[in-house]
Structure formats: structure tokens, C-alpha cells
Amino acid sequence: MxxxxxxxxxxxxxxxxxxxxxxxxxxxxxxxxxxxxxxxxxxxxxxxxxxxxxxxxxxxxxxxxxxxxxxxxxxxxxxxxxxxxxxxxxxxxxxxxxxxxxxxxxxDGKSAALAELWLGQLKDIENGGVMTLGTGIGGGLVLHKTLHSGSHFQAGELSFMLLSTDVPIGLGTVAGAKGSAVNFIRQAASVLKLEDPLNGKKVFEELEKKNELIYPLFEEFCRNVVIVIMNVQSVVDLQRIAIGGGISAQSILVEEIKRQYQQLLASVPLLETMLTPVEIVPCHFRNEAGLLGALYHLLEELEGN
The missing domain is CATH 3.30.420.40 (ATPase, nucleotide binding domain)
Structure with missing residues (x-):
């Protein structure tokens, strides 16, 4: 051996x-x-x-x-x-x-949550969540220090949350479209007339300069993410939400999400009064999240039997 x-x-x-x-x-x-x-x-x-x-x-x-x-x-x-x-x-x-x-x-989204539960931002948290921002919004909910999968293995699939009352309801009204990091990068790259429509590095370089051509798009994107956070918080009352996905490596992202969150609370006094604010942090793990979270799930199965 x-x-x-x-x-x-x-x-x-x-x-x-x-x-x-x-x-x-x-x-x-x-x-x-x-x-x-x-x-x-x-x-x-x-x-x-x-x-x-x-x-x-x-x-x-x-x-x-x-x-x-x-x-x-x-x-x-x-x-x-x-x-x-x-x-x-x-x-x-x-x-x-x-x-x-x-x-x-x-x-994969639930694996990211498990990685944070095991060794990351949710390690000492009773109730928390992970939101992974990419093509859509993935993630996972950790309730009572255990991953909550739901009745059909689909709890935490935040992309399917409706963010509009427009009729008819279409794909453009769901959280996965309005909170899509990929869609945001494409829109910003188009405004900047970049050859590569997914040049996130250049987009964030311009955001750091507060480029007025694209910063309003960034604010809208972060505001949509915050609406999802607020909806989740009103249902499950989390202590902490960790933001993941490749885009989360940019410190300006979580900073702007926090700013939009505070603005939303301040604009609706009832929310500020009745809902305890959730702590918003970047995920500890990014590229390794799926690998570690999947292993944590495996160990739970092996050591639970």
C-alpha cells in the first residue's frame, strides 16, 4: 500500500x-x-x-x-x-x-457552500449561504450547520428567483439573467467597444477608475444581486452570505454590493427596522471551492455510514 x-x-x-x-x-x-x-x-x-x-x-x-x-x-x-x-x-x-x-x-454551487462550511467563511456560522456569480446565480444554503438541499435537490438555485412582475414573465425577469456576471461583462465590454466581449480584466480596470460609461451598469448589476440577497434573507434569516464566482476576486464587487445593500435598507425604512442585516463577505475559496466542497460531501457520506 x-x-x-x-x-x-x-x-x-x-x-x-x-x-x-x-x-x-x-x-x-x-x-x-x-x-x-x-x-x-x-x-x-x-x-x-x-x-x-x-x-x-x-x-x-x-x-x-x-x-x-x-x-x-x-x-x-x-x-x-x-x-x-x-x-x-x-x-x-x-x-x-x-x-x-x-x-x-x-x-457545483452547493459544493462551493460546503467548502465554505468546512474551511471557509461559514465555518463557525449556524445559518449562512453562498452566492456564486457567473452565467447565472448559483449557490447553497447552510442551515443549522448543514447543507439544505430541499425536497428535490434544488434549494439554493437562486437563478430561478423572479425579480419582476412584468407580464408575460420571461427569462429576462429571473435572477439568473438580471444578476448574471457574464451578462454584465458583455454589456460593459460592448459600451467600452472592447474586441473581447468577456474581457473582465479590462472592465474592472475601468470600474476602478469610476468610468462613467459603465459604472451605472455595475451599480444596477450589484443592486440586482442585493435584491436576491434581501429576498433570501427575508425567508431564511441568515447570519452571513459569502459571494463567490470568478468575479468575486475583485474587491470592488463586494464593496459595491454592500453599498447597494445599505442604500436599499435606507430607502425602505420598514426593511431597515424589521430585518436584521446579513453580513456580506467574499468567499474564501474560488478556483478550489468545487474540489473541496465535493470532498467534504464525500467525507460526510463515508464517515456517516
Whole structure:
């Protein structure tokens, strides 16, 4: 038996890359690798088995973070987010059969929440949440120090929250559109006439300068995020919400979200009087969140049995 058999394989399936890492029981990442995410289910299976082959005989079990609605008990992926070819794929069974090891699967947003619960901003919090800002708004709710999945594994899917009473209701009225970091970057890049419509680095350079062409768009984007936070807070009364996603690396983001939150409270005295404000912080983990959160879920399953 080699020393590495005390470690775990964690896989984070994203729309662009599949990251895989060797991690120990304490959450220390030994190393991380990544592969480009395939375009079809057959290419995906080939890629996945290639990853698994690298760790055969070296790990105790396998953890996976994946987009989509995840039945974490059965290990089946539904819809798959941007990877629609994963719909109804029995990912857990595929990996367990190939590796002859235990495997656990968790939604990517909920994995981010679990990473923060285990070792990050929610570690000592009784009731908290994570909002991941990307193509839409993902996340997870931690209630009584436990991930709340809901009756159908979809609690915390904030993208589907309605933010408008417009009739007819369309995709443009849901939180996933109004609070989309990707949509905001595209709009700002268009106003700035950037060649790359997703040049977030340049957009934030201009925001730091308070560029008047795009700062109002930024304020509107952050205000929409705050409306989601306020709606969540009115239902579950959290102590802390951690903001994640690649965009959260920009300190100006959380600063502006906090400012918009205070403005909203001040503009509606009843909210300021009746609702205890939630603490808003950046996530501790970003690129590693899916890897660590998936492992935490796996450890819960292994050590709970």
C-alpha cells in the first residue's frame, strides 16, 4: 500500500475545464490538474476515464462537483447546466463501476457552500449561504450547520428567483439573467467597444477608475444581486452570505454590493427596522471551492455510514 492511498480524488466539472486534484482528509490539496471539458457525452466518458486512470490504486474514494440538478443520493445528473449532454447520466455509478471505489456527487454551487462550511467563511456560522456569480446565480444554503438541499435537490438555485412582475414573465425577469456576471461583462465590454466581449480584466480596470460609461451598469448589476440577497434573507434569516464566482476576486464587487445593500435598507425604512442585516463577505475559496466542497460531501457520506 502506497502513502497516496490515504488521499482522495476530487473532480470539479466546469463548462470550460475539468479540474482534478489529490487531496488529503484535512483538505490540503496535494496537486491540481485540468483538462478541457469535452463537447459530447462520448468524449466526456473518454476524458473522465483518462482522468480516473491516473489515480487507480492511489486513492480511497472519488468526489465530484458537477453543474446541473444533482440527485446526490442516486448520483444522477439532470440537465447539466451548460453541459446538457450530461442530462440523466448516472455519473456516480459510472465512476464506481470503473474504479471499484465509493463515489459521491454534488452540485457545483452547493459544493462551493460546503467548502465554505468546512474551511471557509461559514465555518463557525449556524445559518449562512453562498452566492456564486457567473452565467447565472448559483449557490447553497447552510442551515443549522448543514447543507439544505430541499425536497428535490434544488434549494439554493437562486437563478430561478423572479425579480419582476412584468407580464408575460420571461427569462429576462429571473435572477439568473438580471444578476448574471457574464451578462454584465458583455454589456460593459460592448459600451467600452472592447474586441473581447468577456474581457473582465479590462472592465474592472475601468470600474476602478469610476468610468462613467459603465459604472451605472455595475451599480444596477450589484443592486440586482442585493435584491436576491434581501429576498433570501427575508425567508431564511441568515447570519452571513459569502459571494463567490470568478468575479468575486475583485474587491470592488463586494464593496459595491454592500453599498447597494445599505442604500436599499435606507430607502425602505420598514426593511431597515424589521430585518436584521446579513453580513456580506467574499468567499474564501474560488478556483478550489468545487474540489473541496465535493470532498467534504464525500467525507460526510463515508464517515456517516
Amino acid at each position: 502506497t502513502e497516496l492511498t490515504t488521499h482522495f480524488l476530487s473532480i470539479d466539472i466546469g463548462g470550460t475545464y475539468i479540474k482534478h486534484a489529490l487531496i488529503n482528509r484535512s483538505g490540503q490539496i496535494i496537486f491540481v490538474k485540468k483538462e478541457e471539458t469535452p463537447k459530447t457525452i462520448e468524449e466526456f466518458k473518454t476524458c473522465l476515464t483518462g482522468i480516473l486512470d491516473q489515480y487507480k490504486g492511489q486513492v480511497k474514494a472519488v468526489a465530484v462537483s458537477c453543474p446541473g440538478k444533482i440527485d446526490s443520493k442516486e448520483g444522477i445528473v439532470y440537465y447539466g447546466g451548460s453541459l446538457s449532454y450530461l442530462h440523466q447520466f448516472h455519473l456516480k455509478g459510472f465512476i464506481e463501476s470503473y474504479m471499484n471505489l465509493r463515489c459521491a456527487i454534488m452540485n
